[in-house]
Amino acid sequence: RYCDVSNNTVQQDATDILETIPPNIEEFIASNNNIRGSLPASLNNLPKLRQFNMASNSLSGILPGFIESFATLEELDLSNQMEGFTGPIPVDVWRSLSLKILNLADNMLTGTIPSLVGNLDELEVFDLSNNLINSSLPSELGLLGGRGSLKHLDLSNNAFTGVIPYQIGQLQGASVLLKDNRFQNTSTT
Numbered sequence: 001r002y003c004d005v006s007n008n009t010v011q012q013d014a015t016d017i018l019e020t021i022p023p024n025i026e027e028f029i030a031s032n033n034n035i036r037g038s039l040p041a042s043l044n045n046l047p048k049l050r051q052f053n054m055a056s057n058s059l060s061g062i063l064p065g066f067i068e069s070f071a072t073l074e075e076l077d078l079s080n081q082m083e084g085f086t087g088p089i090p091v092d093v094w095r096s097l098s099l100k101i102l103n104l105a106d107n108m109l110t111g112t113i114p115s116l117v118g119n120l121d122e123l124e125v126f127d128l129s130n131n132l133i134n135s136s137l138p139s140e141l142g143l144l145g146g147r148g149s150l151k152h153l154d155l156s157n158n159a160f161t162g163v164i165p166y167q168i169g170q171l172q173g174a175s176v177l178l179k180d181n182r183f184q185n186t187s188t189t
Helices: 014-018 041-045 115-119 139-143 166-170
Strands: 002-004 027-029 051-053 058-062 075-077 084-087 101-103 125-127 152-154 161-164 175-177 182-186
Touching: 115 139, 139 166
Parallel strands: 002 027, 027 051, 051 075, 058 084, 075 101, 101 125, 125 152, 152 175, 161 182
Antiparallel strands: none
């Protein structure tokens, strides 16, 4: 149920590795390797997956949908890719109510953060820094970690525009990093 091959010199294609994962896996950690290629759609066959961490590899392509896995997923860390994921973040991510850690930093992701982000009540860490996201911020960001669980929000170094919603001030106890974007001013109402 647990597989950790992090901090090695694995130099395989992601599809070859991930298509052999047993369906009862709960935690898969393969960070800090040289795994390359894109993620296969076979991730939908992992209904018990709670932790998926492939940070610091050479992954690329578009993020696949994780609709079956997201029912139980608590941590998704695909940050710091040498090649970088492109395109928008799949809508399935915003519907994953059990997510505690969402780290997609240091990629080339585009698109928006939809208002569905406010549904992520359990979120503790939300990091999309160093991407190419170029929308305004939804006011629903102020609902993150609805029970006060959010500790870290980092949206730095993107291309966010518009005003910073005043609702972000409701994130009591969280570190909030919004530097190096294209914000105009803050919202007062």
